[in-house]
Amino acid sequence: MYYLTKIEDTVRIPPYRFEDPLEEVAIETLNETYNGMLDKKLGLLVSVNDIEVIGEGKVIMGDGAAYHEVIFNAVFFKPELYEIIDGEVIEIAEFGAFIRIGPMDGLVHVSQVTDDYINYDSKRGALLAKESKKSLEEGNFVRARIVAVSLKGKSTKETRIGLTMRQPNLGRFEWIDDEKNKSKK
Numbered sequence: 001m002y003y004l005t006k007i008e009d010t011v012r013i014p015p016y017r018f019e020d021p022l023e024e025v026a027i028e029t030l031n032e033t034y035n036g037m038l039d040k041k042l043g044l045l046v047s048v049n050d051i052e053v054i055g056e057g058k059v060i061m062g063d064g065a066a067y068h069e070v071i072f073n074a075v076f077f078k079p080e081l082y083e084i085i086d087g088e089v090i091e092i093a094e095f096g097a098f099i100r101i102g103p104m105d106g107l108v109h110v111s112q113v114t115d116d117y118i119n120y121d122s123k124r125g126a127l128l129a130k131e132s133k134k135s136l137e138e139g140n141f142v143r144a145r146i147v148a149v150s151l152k153g154k155s156t157k158e159t160r161i162g163l164t165m166r167q168p169n170l171g172r173f174e175w176i177d178d179e180k181n182k183s184k185k
Contacts, residue, residue: 001080002102004073005042006052013057013066022068023051030072038159040151043078044103077102079149079161084170089140092127094120097136099144099163106161108144113165114175134175141173 009030017025030048037045050073057066079085079101087099087106096109110118113136116129126137136142148162165171169179 001083002046002075002077004049005076006071007074008069008071010067011054011070013068015064015066018066023054026051026054026068026070027072030070034074036155038151038154038156039076043076043151044156044159046075046077046103049073049075077104078151079104079106079146081146081149083146084143085146085163086141086143089136089138089142092120092125092136092138094122097127097142099142101144101161104156104159104161106144106146106163108142108163108165112147112163114171115166134172136172143170143173143176145170 011026011029013022013025013029027048027050034045034048039045051070052073053071055069057068059066085101085106087101089097090100090105091098096107097113099106099108110120110127113127114129114132114134116132116134119128119130121128124137126135128135142165144163144165145167146161147164148160150160152158152160169176
């Protein structure tokens with residue numbers, strides 16, 4: 001889920017940027033500082049959108065830069081438990097599939113792909129269902145439900161998002177379409 005949050009902080013404007021538009025430099029600096037930062041409560045900061053308030057600058061002895069108190073709006077992405085998401089399969093492994101969901105990745109363990117028995121085909125780099133003949137490969141688009149979220153550390157590398165596709169209307173988009181077509185007959 002994406003949402004907007006107000007944040008208060010101080011932004012440093014280096015002297016060589018004093019002639020540039022202040023708000024533009026401040027947003028650029030804040031994006032360089034904050035983009036990709038992970039907060040356990042707020043989620044992943046995706047972008048600093050705009051600055052609501054920018055205070056008068058203060059120069060600190062020996063630095064030469066101006067420091068401005070700011071209140072800015074930032075867009076966060078926080079995966080919510082039981083949320084249904086659409087994503088792209090970016091990697092297949094023997095133990096499951098990694099799904100790109102916005103700015104983060106989640107894992108569908110092989111036990112959560114379908115109700116069918118799953119085999120890993122290392123030559124194709126695919127997960128294959130034994131009886132239904134369904135396959136899951138890199139580049140496939142899927143719909144999944146978030147069943148576990150662990151936002152730890154300061155980056156997405158330490159984040160764990162568990163997904164399932166073993167519920168009605170979840171899975172590869174083609175599987176969902178096939179089920180809808182079967183029910184119409």
